[in-house]
Amino acid sequence: MTASLRDCILAAADAVDAGRDELGRLDAVAGDGDHGLTMAHGARAVRRALEENREAPPADLLAKVAMAMASIGGAIGPIYATGLLKTAGAIRASESWDGAVTLDRLLACADAAVGAVTALGHAKPGDKTILDAMTPLAESLRASEAEALPVDEAISRARDAALAGAAATSGMIASIGRAARLGEQSRGTPDAGATSFAMIVRAAVDTYLAAAREQTSGTAR
């Protein structure tokens, strides 16, 4: 069977907890050092939301997860929240959503999230923010769609694009948010928010792909 959205989100929450120290350390270099603790608060809140909404359909569940992320505050809370809310909206908007994961649906979600975060935070790619991991993910999906790649392959590439995007922020100079004042000194360390986003994507995608592979081999047998 395919991994449920719930499983993917739980895996992401675990990844955030496991990465807590690293996220705090990254944020301390150019920011105020709270990204690890703040995201760990987020993981807690998200787990509680999953617990309290066992029967919610995907779009509703994502909206609850968005509210959980909003509840952590900071700059990052509203950013994740708006991205997730617009993702939920994109799911709802896709006609006759039947639970099937298709490339165009994924791309619509990614574009919605990027658009929402941009609208809220006014950052552009290259400003060394979460957008520098989100945008490559969306662009990778767009390229895969143009090439008509299989969904699982596209998802795998999108994950790698997010990871590469997060890693590439290391070479950037922060120019927005708390970290901006560090200017040149911020170069050499990846952005905390981009890193947490890549962690989340990796955990969710790996959970999804593992379950998908299991299903395939089960079918083959």
Added chain:
Amino acid sequence: MTASLRDCILAAADAVDAGRDELGRLDAVAGDGDHGLTMAHGARAVRRALEENREAPPADLLAKVAMAMASIGGAIGPIYATGLLKTAGAIRASESWDGAVTLDRLLACADAAVGAVTALGHAKPGDKTILDAMTPLAESLRASEAEALPVDEAISRARDAALAGAAATSGMIASIGRAARLGEQSRGTPDAGATSFAMIVRAAVDTYLAAAREQTSGTAR
């Protein structure tokens, strides 16, 4: 010429400044660490007293020095002050004080000082206080008087007794004052007040003896 009382006191003040770090360190082991700074305040105040009382006869000068030491407060201020005041009193009491340093006069001064510090602080020898350097000095003078030693020799021995007494406090357990609560832990470090007293005595005596030797060699020439 013999060293003036003033020169001896100045030498003692210099010795206290030079020993400031050591005194602070010793006091920190079993007390509150302020003995270096407090005694350095004392050295300052004493120098000012010397400056402002250029013509004062020895007893009056010592009384002024006592007031200067009183002005530093702490436990140690009143202790030095009362010892010095009674010393000044002993000098005044010695009939027809002509400035000559004699053994019985020195002994009277030392006994007066020991008596005053005991009366004020209620410590006994062995309690690991300044008294453990003061008492051996007085006892050494008493022994020298019994043996009718020359004054300079007696002074030299008295200095050594004070130094040995201070050093010997290292083996004692503090049982009075702030340090008392450390009990067993205080063993192994000499008492701060005994050490500052020994520093003062050594500086004053060495200054006195150096001048005396100079005079002798000058007279011999």
Added chain:
Amino acid sequence: MTAAQGTGAYHGFYKKLINDPFDAVDEALEGFAGAHSDLVRLSAPHVIARRVAASAPKVGLVIGGGSGHEPAFAGYVGRGMADAAACGNVFASPPPDVILNAIHEASSGRGVLMGYGNYAGDVLNFGLAAELAIAEGIEVREIRVTDDVASAAPQEIEKRRGIAGDIIVFKCAGAAAERGDSLAEVERIAVEANLATRSMGVALAGCEVPGAGRPTFELGADEISIGMGVHGEPGISRGPLEPADAIAGALVAAIVADMGPQAGREIALLVNGLGATATMDQYILYRGARRALEAAGFHVARSYVGEYITSLEMAGASVTVTTLNDELHELLDAPARTTRFVQ
């Protein structure tokens, strides 16, 4: 699972008197509300409100920001100052729902002013909360405090962050609200107080977000950072430790240069300890700052020295100068009955 989690002691760089780092803010707020129940109450999670609301309708003042700055912000809730404080996680703005709950506490029909330091997270969250409140029909305005001269050039004053100047701005706005001013008036006064207020700080040593396991920033054994922000954001210069008078002189010089020619003016002077710096040292820095300001021709009419807005156990202090006019002077002197500011 890091050592920081679970029920054992928290082992980080600094020794902290906390339990589980996750619970630090909730427990501190429970303690705060319990200790000062004569003045305040925890009216909703992370919201500290006045124990007794004002007797007549008035403009509400909501203040807030991340936690870790105690006694800010909850310490300024009470008669003559704020009606409610919205408290975030450590160094993280409170979320919109917490702020909205604070707005509800503060609202008595004459509108609400939100006051907070100008940080990206606070701007986002307070902005969202205002939208929600406005949708409910509550009139909401905001003042973003921008007193830290080290954080942006004079021509970009709207980019400056808020540090200890918060206290001056909140005090003046709170007094104006208490005397019955309209929302527009209270907002005008807050804007005026903010424009009249400039700060600059010095960091001597870092602090540690509970659970981080390490300090947010580290300075060399002898290094200080002039102009560093309250969360460790970098300042205008790093250099060796200097005597207090030299540091006071540097802070005052930067503030005075930024103020432009105002010699002869009456000012309020606030020296704020960041957490670990001895109170004795704060008074020595105050003395140096006051002398430097007097040498520059200012008249120090009001003074405040102490820990008004901290950064956990960060060592260092800041100097804040507010040029006073009669109105600001009167508002600063008006009675206040909060936990930290009583007069």
Added chain:
Amino acid sequence: MTAAQGTGAYHGFYKKLINDPFDAVDEALEGFAGAHSDLVRLSAPHVIARRVAASAPKVGLVIGGGSGHEPAFAGYVGRGMADAAACGNVFASPPPDVILNAIHEASSGRGVLMGYGNYAGDVLNFGLAAELAIAEGIEVREIRVTDDVASAAPQEIEKRRGIAGDIIVFKCAGAAAERGDSLAEVERIAVEANLATRSMGVALAGCEVPGAGRPTFELGADEISIGMGVHGEPGISRGPLEPADAIAGALVAAIVADMGPQAGREIALLVNGLGATATMDQYILYRGARRALEAAGFHVARSYVGEYITSLEMAGASVTVTTLNDELHELLDAPARTTRFVQ
């Protein structure tokens, strides 16, 4: 000549905002008197007195001790509390002449009570000052505060040192003096408040006497000392850092055991920060202490949390419990208008 001398920066273990260590106390007092000139004045070297004396003759209250404990002791001078504070050098009792000057300020013909923590140096110097004052015809009594249960066994209570309990004792005595009580009455109340008050502290990290160049004591990276005194005097146990609730529990247990069976009593609870411990942590410790006291059957009627009497930049805190009767309760609640204690 050490690096600590001269005009350069002071380079010790902790980074300090001071100039020449020799001048630290004088400069801090100048700063204090300048900042709070509405309430106090520096009436003689090292003496802080009320700006305006009480209108009618009253019993004078003189408090004091070494410096380095700011805001103690000068921060408690003002209406409803002390008339004058005698301030010594760092961690050193003030000398008799300073105390005598403070007595002169406080004396208006109805006698003077001297209040101080029970330390050898203070006992000597206040005792000498009292002799001088009595010789001048001023009636003088004294109260030596002995609240620290860690410092001596119950049967040697007169050997105990005074720590944060000072504040409670001075507040009650000051309020009694302010309402016009006789010297004998004020003394009786001070004695009663002292007997009703017990404290116990925990040290997390040391402090450094200006000019010493090193901390007075050092604890291991993970070590704490329960019962350690405010100058680093040893406590009852050293051990590893524990969660705040466990520490609060240990402090409360020691205090309650020392009090004997008094469950059901109303108490005042004071959590005092020693200097470097975050205000957030103080509130977490307060919460733990309050819960432990309530579990032991006490009713917490009054609470105080903050830096009331510090040890320079020492990290740690203490818990103080006072069992209240109606009279002490009323005196604690009486108005006070000092720099640090305002109500």
